Amino acid sequence: MEAEILILRHQLNIQRRHVPKRVAFSAMDRLIFVGLSRLVPNTIKALTIVKPDTVIRWHRAGFRAYWRWKSRHRGGRPATPLEIRRLIREMSIVNPLWGAPRIHGELLKLGIEIGQTSVAKYMARRRGPPSQGWTTFLRNHADGIVAMDLFVVPTISFRLLYGLLIVGHGRRQILWCGVTAHPTAEWIANQLTQACGWEQIPRYLIRDRDGAYAEIFTRRVRSIGIRDRPTSPRSPWQNAYAERLIGSIRRECMDHIVVFGERHLRHVLLSYMSYYNGTRPHLSLNKDAPISRAAETVGRIICRPILGGLHHQYARIDLR
Secondary structure (H helix, E strand, C coil), rough: CCCHHHHHHHHHHHHHCCCCCCCCHHHHHHHHHHHHHHHHHHHHCCCCCCCCHHHHHHHHHHHHHHHHHHCCCCCCCCCCCCHHHHHHHHCCCCCCCCCHHHHHHHHHHCCCCCCHHHHHHHCCCCCCCCCCHHHHHHHHHHHHHHEEEEEEECCCCCEEEEEEEEEEEECEEEEEEEEEECHHHHHHHHHHHHHCCCCCCEEEEECCCCCCCCCCHHHHHHCCCEEECCCCCCCCCHHHHHHHHHHHHHHHHCCCCCCCCHHHHHHHHHHHHHHHHHHCHHHHHHHEECCCCCCCCCCEEEEEEHHCECCCCCEEEEEC
């Protein structure tokens, strides 16, 4: 028998020399090798076409496959729908300070029945501590900032009138419109006092370095408690909100109207201010107005002209 085993091994060596490529094994071949090695461990020494470590690796792979089959899903709780999982992930991303209990409470208020452990499972994983984004950080400070600027409007008699705009950075709302033919520092200071009052005082004021803002104006600003922040010379982009507002007024109003005088210009600017704050949608406010408009879904649509028909306001009225 030993001689026969020796001849068989020699034949295998000859076969290996003539077929140097890797031998392919079927699942039954692997099962036979693994079974014999577990029943008779000494037979592993007789392996020549495979290494002993290969047989052990096959056995471990079979062990994992067996228990994967053994612990396969057999029902239980229903899977969470994909739209709910996306909603949980989105809520955790846009609200970095919220944890699983807070998100779970919001979902319950939306009528979504789900466990808190499932919410924690589908939340976005963060590498570091939660932090707000730059957009949120800047918007939290925008409510305490106002900007002001002067612009020139020619009349029908070629006189020059000056309009003063004060706009809040929080909701891009026009806080004040003033008109004068002689913009002195005292007049501008009085306009700022009337616009801001003594109760809702902004923290910062952004303006350019126009010569009209003289010592009287700066003293009034300091006495109110506002921090004056003039822009750099020849840098209109540093007062972008006010410059953009003046451009909107010219494109949407003043370029289509001939001004008769100071009283007429004041009336036009106040009409546009009412339209701008309460009706006109803004891209930066997600198509909402500075004074938020509620969506109307019931009633007949009516049209109301603004500025003599230059613009229109659309609303619904209930006829019941």
